Amino acid sequence: MTAVVLACCAVGAVTIGATLTLGPRRFTLSRANVPAIATEEYGKRLLAETTELLGPHNPDPKMHYSGSGLTCGSCHLGTGMEPGTLGLLQASERYPRFSPRTAGMTDIEDRVNECLQRSMNGRALPVDSPEMAAMASYIRSLGDRNAAMGASLRKAKEPPAFKTPDRAADLKAGKQVFSDQCAKCHGADGAGLLATANPIHGYVFPPVWGPESFNDGAGMHRVLTAARFIKARMPLGKADLTNDEAFDVAAFINSQPRPHMANLDRDFPDRTAKPIDTGYGPYADSFPIEQHQFGPFAPIEAYYKKLKKSKSPGKKG
Ligand code: HEC
Ligand code: HEC
Structure with missing residues (x-):
């Protein structure tokens, strides 16, 4: 009995009341059906061992939610506990919120599902599954950790920011950075290194x-998002690239083949809200697709700045 009670109360750390609110669909789990395994600890394991637990090689096909060889922690370093780029310490403060990509309200659960479908090239977990409840509960618990750390300590630990060079990315230079600084870990063919033969x-x-990497609908497939991550985090343990090197190598990686996501043209129903480095159309401008993929970005930025100004009432003239 004790084990059940403990499991219940680990989830209950979010709300120990009779109900647990999850997601924008606001359904309630009564104490009786809070999944006993949906603990923060299980959530953390799911972020660290995503391949084993939810990956395409899990012996149970029902558990194939990720279609890639990545873990959540491959991008959210230290299972989201590292301050700065792609850290998840502040994620719980940011939801629920409006997502321009889906033109609807999203909560943590929806955002996790977007990463599963895009960053992990897989499919969405049911919002009321123990796995989703556990991951959401873990990610929400990072908010407490963040509060305990305090904003100034978190800021002090954040890696230096990326500044976009005012030019198009140079794929040839990026290829050179990759072979000099990245291939020793990620492999000359970008395919990574398996832990064991299995x-x-x-x-x-x-x-x-x-085939085992993120798909072309993922945030990491946007060159500025990738460059920000690479500048802040890679090469792992060093993170000493210049802005130019991070920009070029991000473009090189994203010019290589990877899984394709269907129906990308339906993203961002309001096309003026589409991030300028989204590598697929349609766009609300007439810049060529290559410029959205590799820059230069300053002219696109200037175009949308002007458009916004002309649209916002009271700022005319
Ligand atoms: C290939 C890299 C990658 C992988 C793998 C990945 N993510 Fe993400 N994740 C991102 C990017 C990029 C963003 C967008 C960050 C932004 O908008 O600034 C993001 C955003 C998020 C957010 C929202 C953070 C915020 O503060 O708004 C959550 C929560 C999240 N991911 C959870 C997960 C979980 C859980 C998994 C595993 C099931 C996962 N991610 C796998 C790249 C990844
Ligand atoms: C010392 C080994 C090492 C080097 C060198 C290295 N990485 Fe990584 N990289 C990793 C590891 C390990 C992860 C996953 C993070 C984790 O598990 O903590 C990662 C994650 C990534 C990811 C996100 C996950 C994915 O697979 O898409 C990208 C993108 C990436 N590295 C790019 C680079 C680039 C670009 C360079 C060269 C500038 C580089 N890395 C150099 C070890 C390395």
Whole structure:
């Protein structure tokens, strides 16, 4: 009995009341059906061992939610506990919120599902599954950790920001950066290094392109998002690239083959809200697709700044 009670109260750390509110669909789990395994601890394991638990090589096909060899922690370093780029310490403060990509309200659960479908090239978990409840509960618990750390300590630990060079990315230079600084871990073919001969154990160094990497609808497939991450985090343990190197190598990685996501043209129903480095159309401007993929971005930025100004009432003239 004690084990059940403990499991219940680990979830209950979010709300120990009779109900637990999850997601924008606001359904309630009564104490009786809070999944006993949906603990923060299980949530953390799901972020760290995503390949084993939810990956394409899990012996139970029903558990194939990720279609890649990545873990959540491959991008959200330290299972989201590292301050700064792609850290999840502040995620719980940011939801629920409006998502221009889906033109609807999103909560943590929806955002996790977007990463599952895009960053992990998989499919959405049911919002009321123990796995989703556990991950959401873990991510919400990071908010308490963040509060305990305090904003100034978190800021002090954040890596330096990326500044976009005012030019198009140079794929040839990016290829050189990759072979000099990245290939020793991620492999010359970008396919990463498996932990053991059995792919269920996942990767020691995750694939940065190819069939087991993120798909072309992922945030990491946007060159500025990738450059920000790479500048802040890579090469792992060093993170000493210049803005130019991070920009070029991000473009090189994202020019390589990877899984394709269907129906990307339906993203961002309001096209003026589409991030300027989204690598697929349609767009609300007439810049060529290559410019959205690789820059230069300053002219696109200037175009949307002007458009916004002309649209916002009271700022005319
Ligand atoms: C290939 C890299 C990658 C992988 C793998 C990945 N994510 Fe993400 N994730 C991102 C990017 C990029 C964003 C967008 C960050 C932004 O908007 O600034 C994001 C955003 C999020 C957010 C919202 C953060 C915020 O503060 O708004 C959550 C929560 C999240 N991811 C959870 C997960 C979980 C859970 C998994 C595993 C099931 C996962 N992610 C796998 C790249 C990844
Ligand atoms: C010392 C080994 C090492 C080096 C060198 C290295 N990485 Fe990584 N990289 C990793 C590991 C390990 C992860 C996953 C993070 C984790 O598990 O903590 C990762 C994650 C990534 C990811 C996100 C996950 C994915 O697979 O898409 C990208 C993108 C990435 N690295 C790009 C680069 C680039 C670009 C360079 C060269 C500038 C580089 N890395 C150099 C070890 C390395």
